[in-house]
Amino acid sequence: MKRYLDQIVLKDLASKAVVLTGPRQVGKTTLSRQLMGKFNQAQYLNWDVLADRMVLQNQSWSPAADLLVMDEIHKMPNWKTWLKGVIDARPNGQALLVTGSARMDTFRQSGESLAGRYFSFRLHPISVREWCTQEGVSPAIALDHLLERGGFPEPCLAPNAIEADRWRAQYFTDLIREDVLEFSRLHEITTMRLFIELLRERVGSPLSLASIARDLAVSPTTLKHYLEILKALFIVFTIQPWHHNIARSMLQMPKVYFFDTGLVRGDPGIRLENAVAGMLLKQTDFLRDSTGQDAGLHYVRTKDGAEVDFALSDGQQLSHLIECKLSDTKPHTALTRFAAQFPQANAVQLVFNLRQEEFRNGIAITDAAKWLNGLAA
Template identity: 65%
Template sequence: MKRYLDDRVQADLAKKMVFLTGPRQVGKTTLSRHLIAQQGGQYLNYDVPADRAIILHQRWNPLAPLLVLDEIHKMPDWKAWLKGVVDGKLATQQLLVTGSARMDTFRQSGESLAGRFFGLRLHPVSVREWCEQTGAEPDAALTHLLERGGFPEPCLAPDNEQAERWRRQYFDGLVRNDVLEFSRIQEVNAIRLFAELLRSRVGSPLSLASIGRDLAVSPVTLKKYLDILEALYIVFVVRPFHDNIARAVLQTPKVYFYDTGLVVGDDGLRFENLVATALHKHVQWQHDVQGQETGLHYIRTKDGAEVDFALSLQGQLTHLVECKLSDPKPHRALLRFAREQPQAQAVQVVRHLPHSHALGEIQITRADEYLKRLAA
């Protein structure tokens, strides 16, 4: 299946090296091989011993139109090494670097790569992408993604049984193998247990102190575990909006999974997670492709008023988004913040709704229509 970033990656490669990151099995290798099939090239994976030897000795074909290097962030001092590769390669050779862990989490010393690359993040399939690639109607696309999640393999699986088998193996493999890039083997079980607990706490303000008491682990250690799960693109964190960035970082975050299929809970919880993944993809497309300083947040006051999501541009609120399964009545907190923040578009996104309509400051919108209109 062609992905939404195929054309953008190809366009950016004509100008600079491209870093393509994202969750494991989200489609980075398929995208890379699709580009190689189109224009010719060579794919090398640092995890494969034979490929690793070629990478370390730089014995790839210097005339290959496209060189794809996967997982090289596992190499010591990879930034300095890669800078040498970029500066020494032929101008006609394009370079695509891919990885399933965030490259900015690796703090090896070395030369800066600033100005030498474009960074793009590949996300799971969204309602918009499924509609564009399969011709499905938005409501059918939303139903399918709520059932299967947005990762290509379960999304394209012939039945739910195959999708669930993939998911079990995927989650076990991530926690068992990839966590070791960041942590000691003795911590793997603790991180797995923490990840399992998070599956049922999606969308709620996350108290690491409370979870720490349950697991007999310090909040500082849990913060490290959360950073690992985020770095591996298992979860992403949504923080409360505040015009003081330092205060926003310190306040209680909410956590969502890249794979909606991993969420343990009712239909409302899975729906909120799917909307979160769609907004996260939308915001990062605007950041990576359009160069906009965008952000995804939520709003919560000391008196308990809360709106599920808020979008910002250059630190200013632009959108307020509340998720509901079937309730068309305007959410009280959404009404309040719509009046307090008149520059922000207020939308109540409803999964089961006969038709979209406006009620005062609030747009009551069918979820399938809203998600179809997002940027990616």
């Protein structure tokens, strides 16, 4: 299927190397192969394939290739230095696309070694906007489908829900057995699996690692390390409470969500909140990656417990306050309070089952599917 990043990645390949990351099986390889069809001589090399690994190590790929796709090279020792040399030595006119299923934070935190040599993009699961474009369906039908199947291409496109469930069971097993094991020790896998199972039941709530650590009989420091692994592998993401002082915000409890809504255990309201969180993160990452906009995703919470599900920021200003509801059309009390406190922000209450849109107390009571379809990605 056509993905939302294909044209912009193709455009950027003409000028710089492109790094494309995202969860396992989110569609990076499919997107790469579709882009290969736009070139006369393209070559795909995967570090996980032994024959391809030898070609990468020897740098013996075809010099005539006008597009090189290198997958999972972050698993190579000293890959950053190696890639710098490849980028600098490539022939004029040769495009380079680097993909990976782990977050390449070192690209952003590595000083000057790769500065100015690449553009980076994060590929996310399918959103309401993408599914409407792909299938020509209404936003309501698209949101229903994504809440049932999740946004990963294979279960989304599966012929029935049974096939989607079979895919998810195998996907979860592979994440633990293969990807997580690369970042942790074998004896930690059981604890890591239990940690993920507990996170599946805590979606949307402020996350107390100390409390979970007591349940699992491990230290909070250990769980913090595990959480960073899960984030690096695009299994979960966290959002921090909004605060002008970023350091203070980071000290407060985050909320955790899954990239695959199908992994969430909870009532329909929690699944809706997770799906909205994923699409909002997709929106902010897209704006950052494609335009350089300082977009951010947060939530708002006070010491007295008043909370709004999500807040979007542009630089140091809040642009949106967003609350999710299944059917409740009465303006959320905390949303009303924060809408008055942050008058520059658009206050929106997204309602899944909505008969009539309204504007009350400075809050737009809006159809969730319709609003999500209006996002940029």
